[in-house]
Amino acid sequence: MFSFFGLVESDYIVEVKTGDTIGAGTNANVSIILYDDKGESSSAIRLDQIMTNNFERGSKDVFQISKSYTGSLKKEGRIKRIEFWRDDHCSSSDWYVERIVVQNKATKSLFVFPVYRWVNANYRYKIKHLDTALPQHEDEDLKEPRKQYIADKRKYYILDQKFPKEYPDGPVQVKTLPADEMFSFNDKFCLSTLILGLKVSSKIINYAHGDWKSIGDIASIYSPPAFPKPDKASLWTDDLNFGRQRVASVNHSVIALATSIPEKFPVTDALLAPLLGGLTLQQALDKKRLFICDFQILEGLPTLKDRVLCAPIGLFFVDMAEQLRPIAIQLFQKPGAENPIFTPRSPSLTWTMVKMWFNNADSAYHQALTHLGFTHLLMESFCLATQRNLSHSHPVYKILAPHFLNLIAINSLAVSELISEGGWVDKAMNYGNQGMYALVAKAYKHWRLDVDGTLPEDLKRRGLDDLNVLPGYHYRNDAILLYNAIDKYVRDYLAIYYSTPELVIGDFELQNWAQELVKERNFAEGGMGIMGIPGNGALSTVEQVQQIVTSTIFICSVGHAATNFPQYDEYGFPPNYPATLVEQPPKDAKEVMTEKQVLACLPNKEMTLEIMTMTKVLSTKGTKSLGDFEVQHIVEPQAQAVVDRFKQDIAEISKIIKERNESRFPKYKYLDPEYIPNSISI
Secondary structure, rough: OEOOOOOOOEEEEEEEOOOOOOOOEEEEEEEEEEOOOOEEEOOOOOEOOOOOOOOOOOEEEEEEEEEEOOOOOOOOEEEEEEEEEEEEOOOOOOOEEEEEEEEOOOOOOEEEEEEEOOOOOOOOOOEEEEOOOOOHHHHHHHHHHHHHHHHHHHHHEEEEOOOOOOOOOOOOOOOOOOHHHOOOOOOOOOHHHHHHHHHHHOOOHHHHOOOOOHHHHOOOEEEEOOOOHHHHHOOOOOOHHHHHHOOOOOOOOOOEEOOOOOOOOOOOOOHHHHHOOOHHHHHHHHOOOEEEEEEEHOOOOOOOOOOOOOOEEEEEOOOOOOOOOEEEEOOOOOOOEEEEEEEEOHHHHHHHHHHHHHHHHHHHHHHHHHHHHHHHHHHHHHHHHHHOOOOOHHHHHHHHHHHHHHHHHHHHHHHHHHOOOHHHHHHHHOOOOHHHHHHHHHOOOOOOOOOOOOOHHHHHOOOOOOOOOOOOHHHHHHHHHHHHHHHHHHHHHHHHHOOOOOHHHOHHHHHHHHHHHOOOOOOOOOOOOEEEOOHHHHHOOOOHHHHHHHHHHHHHHHHHHHHOOOOHHHHHOOOOOOOOOOOOOOOOOOOOOOHHHHHHHOOHHHHHHHHHHHHHHHOOOOOOOOOOOOOOOOOHHHHHHHHHHHHHHHHHHHHHHHHHOOOOOOOOOOOHHHHHHOOOOO
């Protein structure tokens, strides 16, 4: 049966929006049935327009439904549900549908049916107007199709362990990339291709060969606009810049308030007296002006042949101008004659070299944990649990889905191109891919959502929940605004659907979701092995749901942005934040080192170019900003109002951060919501 444009009388209009994702268009035959709120239905209507190629990628097709096909539908009826399907006609029959909208021409009423999925051949999809309901409230005739759809999704979202078998505590990932998780913006998205294109376009590849002759020689390699010289190129020896790297850069959540001095780090008043502004160590501790970074977790990791990875401890002091300064660094955990404590009173280039080795360790932690492990890989587990347990109709699915866009796709790419044998990590970082695997697996044994993954609790654990402590902590000061806004958004949204604890307890999809997050890793039966899930996976209050959802959205957006997008600014000038160092770290606090020794530790021009291009590509934002969702899953008017309030809150935060940056040097733009994508898509 066909419907045509022309002079045909019609009571209804059907608008179909085909997705703009790769391969979304179809040449298949598409049919639909309309059901009203009185139990009446139309005939099966084949959607087609003469002389028109319908359902092309990104298209919006409008069909006038002839009266001869509307059957017993009332002229002024409300369309409650649709049933639609496609056949497998032609080789190009795959089809991704965003939404279908039906208009009653008599009443001008619109009925919205969000789809947002790949449509399988000869599978009849039944979707109701606005399509949002808890499973226990689902229409009786839709309960079984809803359960079946989740069961079908589990066939595609199969769990796997992609880390080598010697690291069984690694994260859960998807075995094979499902069609719904393909990149939405480029069917040939390839990091190596992007990197090569960037090198060629800048012509930098033509002269990036050999070793460095001087520090000034490094500064000559830049070729704007593709490779602008990072601001840090002129600040890399500065102690204040080194202090800011702890609180307003890629690795922002290691520093903690020092409440005592560890025995393994035997600093003394005699050693540090000239650096504490007239205070003793105890006085500085009491005044909450001492802070510590301890990289004990790096101890004992595998490294590349002839490479060293330090496991340093650094002590920092907030001076009278409220600026954070390094005052002592020990490069390894166990003190000794060949592992002395270095201070700014050490010879200038020796102290500079010590800071470089400290930053090399900081970089190892950043790439494996703050970046890859605690955003990309952890959030894939949350994405998988969501896809395997929550229907597209579930309100929690709808609020989370925009924050999972392209996540699994970019993770699959990262594993194949970056962490694989001989990949970027294996060439560009001291611990290679084996060290990265080992570090992620090591950290996963301790990570908890309710502490490490919940910003206020993480700050409290590190003694930094008081905003008056460490006043220059830009990451915390901006991130807490965003966390609170996301928490309010989630609270207001969930309140629409969960008015009592009983609704949470009775929501079996939600309970299955939380239980799969908690359950020990089991690739056959499901289980993500995440610790710190409220109620240990048995949810009983809306506040517990709120905590999981808030933390997930925060990590996928704010958390990832803060650790990803400053990368080129830091790594782009190797002495400032070296991903790799060769030779040996200093062993004598009094040795006078030379520029030649500094250069000998740095990667050559070819490796520098690899680091520059990778971090430049990864620092490029390619998707929409927080709150401006690529996919509008939330369509209910009451819920849309919550989204609108969230956007307003985000806009106000953007103004606040811009005002803060007027007096910051350098500016900290990374958590201005304009710069924060909704998801981990790069």
